[in-house]
Amino acid sequence: MDQTNLCPRFQKGMELISKRWTGLIIFQLLSGPQRFCAVQSALPISGRLLSERFKELENEGIVDRHVYPEIPVRIEYSLTEKGLALEPIIREIQVWSQDWIEPITKV
Numbered sequence: 001m002d003q004t005n006l007c008p009r010f011q012k013g014m015e016l017i018s019k020r021w022t023g024l025i026i027f028q029l030l031s032g033p034q035r036f037c038a039v040q041s042a043l044p045i046s047g048r049l050l051s052e053r054f055k056e057l058e059n060e061g062i063v064d065r066h067v068y069p070e071i072p073v074r075i076e077y078s079l080t081e082k083g084l085a086l087e088p089i090i091r092e093i094q095v096w097s098q099d100w101i102e103p104i105t106k107v
Helices: 007-015 023-029 035-043 048-057 087-100
Strands: 064-070 075-081
Touching: 007 023, 007 064, 023 035, 023 048, 023 075, 023 087, 035 048, 035 075
Parallel strands: none
Antiparallel strands: 064 075
16 A cells, blocks of 8 residues: 555554554553553563653543652553543454464463
8 A cells, every 4th residue: 555545644543552562551551540560560561661651642642640649649540531442442453363363482
């Protein structure tokens, strides 16, 4: 397909969700609001990269960052309405993967 035939919105959407770890971060947040450390412990991702991805997703309106004024400060990340709209897509990728992707075998 010639790149000039691509819809710019579709192209941007694909670039956004295909960034490394982004889909897995969204998948992780589908189970509800989570603290940074919970997401980091669930995924093999560095804190720096997770922070970068959260900022990108927050800037796109996919993730909401909520700061609780407690001592110590508690910060939770959750999906916005825009982020939750990705659930059917993420779930379909999950089903497709179970049907078509071979499990990773450890050597």
